[in-house]
Amino acid sequence: MTRNIKIKVARVQLDMTQKDLALAVGVSRQTINAIEQGEYNPTIKLCRAICKVLGKSLDELFWEEENEDER
Amino acid sequence: MTRNIKIKVARVQLDMTQKDLALAVGVSRQTINAIEQGEYNPTIKLCRAICKVLGKSLDELFWEEENEDER
DNA sequence: AATTAATGTCGTATATACTTGACATAATGT
DNA sequence: ACATTATGTCAAGTATATACGACATTAATT
Numbered sequence: 001m002t003r004n005i006k007i008k009v010a011r012v013q014l015d016m017t018q019k020d021l022a023l024a025v026g027v028s029r030q031t032i033n034a035i036e037q038g039e040y041n042p043t044i045k046l047c048r049a050i051c052k053v054l055g056k057s058l059d060e061l062f063w064e065e066e067n068e069d070e071r
Numbered sequence: 072m073t074r075n076i077k078i079k080v081a082r083v084q085l086d087m088t089q090k091d092l093a094l095a096v097g098v099s100r101q102t103i104n105a106i107e108q109g110e111y112n113p114t115i116k117l118c119r120a121i122c123k124v125l126g127k128s129l130d131e132l133f134w135e136e137e138n139e140d141e142r
Numbered sequence: 143a144a145t146t147a148a149t150g151t152c153g154t155a156t157a158t159a160c161t162t163g164a165c166a167t168a169a170t171g172t
Numbered sequence: 173a174c175a176t177t178a179t180g181t182c183a184a185g186t187a188t189a190t191a192c193g194a195c196a197t198t199a200a201t202t
Contacts, residue, residue, distance in 0.1 A: 019147095028192070029149090030151085034190085040188075043159080048133070057134070058133060062119070100178095101162085102159080114159070
């Protein structure tokens with residue numbers, strides 16, 4: 001899977017740590033870390049929560065052109 | 072969870088059945104049905120695949136204003 | 143240089159997304 | 173009316189998103 005640098009950038013722009021973001025959206029810090037590392041594939045509900053906290057749209061944070069690998 | 076009528080509308084505009092869409096994105100028909108019924112919470116990868124097939128953006132098909140229920 | 147905070151990563155466990163097969167009903171076509 | 177197609181739903185299984193605890197490393201503070 002491919003790293004999501006966009007989340008990291010948006011997070012740092014708000015001066016939030018992974019822990020802060022995790023707390024704000026109600027998941028564990030490891031989950032945020034794994035998403036930024038591209039180690040998994042969050043659910044749309046979590047994506048929406050992250051967008052709301054970071055003040056970005058789904059398209060801004062989670063759209064990707066390439067990579068029609070598996071599901 | 073809340074029903075996703077937007078997918079259904081976009082799908083019907085392209086004259087696709089649930090089966091057609093399932094095939095095009097590589098999941099089972101029941102998965103598409105469950106998503107339209109709002110029975111679960113797809114992964115972002117599947118959302119992207121659906122968007123690409125239906126020619127819509129994430130924001131168009133998967134944004135929701137309300138419902139900060141759980142996660 | 144030493145402490146503390148932030149991040150990356152691993153292992154084990156749990157919840158749930160997704161599969162497959164099956165069947166019932168609704169809608170569409172002949 | 174009958175046949176076919178589309179949809180809804182259930183049960184049992186598999187894959188994986190996420191949790192929690194722990195520890196190592198890197199970056200920031202003092």
